[in-house]
Amino acid sequence: MSLPDQENIEFQRVRRNLTALIDFSKHINASLDIDFTLNNLLLSCFGKFLTSRGMVVLLRDQKMQIVASKGIPKDILDKFPPEITPESPDISSQVECFCSASRLLCQPILIGNQPIGYILLGEKFNKQPYTEEEIDFLKVILNIAATAIQNSMMIADLKNLNRRLDSKVNRLNSLFELSKEFGILTEEERIGKLLSYSLLGHFLNSHYAVIYFSDGKLRVLHSTIPKKVIQENFQLNAFIHFSEPLVGNELALVFPLLAELHFEVAVPMVHQKETKGMLLLGPKLDKSIYNTEDIEFITSFVSLAVISLENRRLFREALEKQRLEEELQIAQQIQKNLLPKEIPVYPGFEFAALTIPSKHVGGDYYDIIKLNEEKLCFAIADVSGKGVPASLLMANLQAFLKSICKKEEPIGQATALINDLVAENTSDGRFITFFWSYLDILNKKLTYVNAGHNPPLLFRNNSLTYLDKGGIILGVMRTLVPYSVDEVELQSGDCILMFTDGVTEAKNTDDNEYSDERLEKFFINHSSISARDLVRAILQDLQLFTAGAAQSDDITILVIKVL
Amino acid sequence: MAEFQTSIQDIDDLTIIHLNGYIDAHTYPMLEEAFTNQVERSRYKLVVDFTNIKYINSAGLGVFMAFIETMRGNAGDIKLAAMQPNVFNIFDLLGFPLLYEIFPTVEEAIQKFTNNNEAAS
Secondary structure: OOHHHHHHHHHHHHHHHHHHHHHHHHHHOOOOOHHHHHHHHHHHHHHHHOEOOEEEEEEEOOEEEEEEEEOOOHHHHOOOOOOOEOOEOOHHHHHHHHHHHHOOEEEEEEEOOEEEEEEEEOOEOOOOOOOHHHHHHHHHHHHHHHHHHHHHHHHHHHHHHHHHHHHHHHHHHHHHHHHHHHHHOOOHHHHHHHHHHHHHHHHOOOOEEEEEEEOOEEEEEEEOOOHHHHHHHOOHHHHOOOOOOEEOHHHHHHOHHHHHOOOOEEEEEEEOOEEEEEEEEOOOOOOOOOOHHHHHHHHHHHHHHHHHHHHHHHHHHHHHHHHHHHHHHHHHHHHHHHOOOOOOOOOOEEEEEEEEOOOOOOOEEEEEEEEEOOEEEEEEEEEOOOHHHHHHHHHHHHHHHHHHHHHOOOHHHHHHHHHHHHHHHOOOOOOEEEEEEEEEOOOOEEEEEEEEOOOOEEEEOOEEEEOOOEEOOEOOOOOOOOOOOEEEEOOOOOEEEEEOHHHHOOEOOOOOEOOHHHHHHHHHHHOOOOHHHHHHHHHHHHHHHHOOOOOOOOEEEEEEEEO | OOOEEEEEEEEOOEEEEEEEEEEOOOOHHHHHHHHHHHHHOOOOEEEEEEEEEEEEOHHHHHHHHHHHHHHHHOOOEEEEEOOOHHHHHHHHHOOHHHOOOEEOOHHHHHHHHHHHHHHHO
């Protein structure tokens, strides 16, 4: 072969190489798709070096990962990356170690002087080793490819990041939408449904339960398993200390039955540090597991729901309370109507009365009933307890009294009858202290029975008498011993004060009681003024004493004065 | 507030659910109802036409999850079709393409059902 021929062949070879390089560089930069770029790189090497095996590993998340491979048997691929050993402490020596073991040629893909990855190529078809020239050529190809690979990796990372951002935005949008919607929904069931469906959409699952603890019971708001299964198998007590989300094995450990029902996540609904319910989710249908971010997202959803549920409950309670208040006001009005509308006026006498209930409806009662033209009935009573139950019993007593007065029975027998009726009508240990009397206007005679009531005071000639004859308080038992009856011949200047323990037991801010002594002393000192003024004066003195303290019991005062 | 409507079209054993408007926290119960109705009618092969859907929220997506097992359990399926890019993006983000077949047009979705039927017979 002549020299020019040889030169010509050499020239042709270099030209081929150059053309191949130009062609390669054109194609490799044409796409930003990493798979396309690596595929192109491997195939170009296969064509150039006549080999059919090769792979590319790249440094990602601080680890060498296989990103493309062709023709390499799976058992070899499975050995990558090799274990870190004292002989191959860093990544590059690890790769080299893997290559010599698998009889692969290894060349770094360099950016600057830093390897971003390696190309690993198998034996050539002709079984010859790679020549120095071929390795040089490979280096040039890798130089060109390095930038393209880095660019497409960055694009892939960006795309990934963008997708994650989109996903975050999507989750935030959902939260925002739910926070608006939860404010509007009125039924708990609809809140449960919106919560569970929204989570189904986000996590590709189809198994769920939203359980709300209300009135000490487990209330299933929305669920794929029958409500009965939950209500029959679980007790509320089991969940009151459940305050942190449980996932997978943790859930199976703490609540094995929930895991048996195919739930994988349980998130408590916590409101003001109390567990008010829980959300259960089954596995995702794409088989991926719930990560910390997922659980945080679910927790935010659940928090929104529980705030909405609790607000609704508080609102309903407030409504209920308002309704009760209104009913109490009506009851108070009814009770007020039960009391005498006007105090009768008779020559030679002065009557006055006053009652102040402690909270809306009370257990105090007084009455002045006209039996006939010459006879009046005065009654004062204190039903044990307060509020609606006491006032109901008081209304009862008033009804008995009104009908018995119509019969004009002797007061002793009448008291026995009233006691029997009250005893029949009370079952919960309630009782009534009761004092009543018939006043004979013409003969100025007072006939009375005291059934355990604070003895009324009779003031006559600078001395006090207690009107305490009678018997047992009403309602405790049926009448076994007849009530004693006492008669008082009234004289001009006599003054009788009837009251309930709301007067004598009224407390001041130092927790001291107004006391019988103070009432008696005040009564003695003021017995000369008119009945109406006396009632007012006692009330004023009482208010002076209790100044600032809350009224804890009903206050009732009734005065009869003989002119 | 007619923000969302559905209409139903039966072709042989296929049912096409045409959706129109916005699927949000107000309207998703209507979508749910549309699916419930199909279950009651024992219609399990469904193509959902998204041509006129402008927005879908996660609760709307949840409706598809709530019914997919019922449909597939009865030899049917829910195939999704003709989504606008922003709507497809929401489905894609949450991984729906893994579990659902999504077609560019309603015709292609119908074709897929028909092919399956022929293959089965």
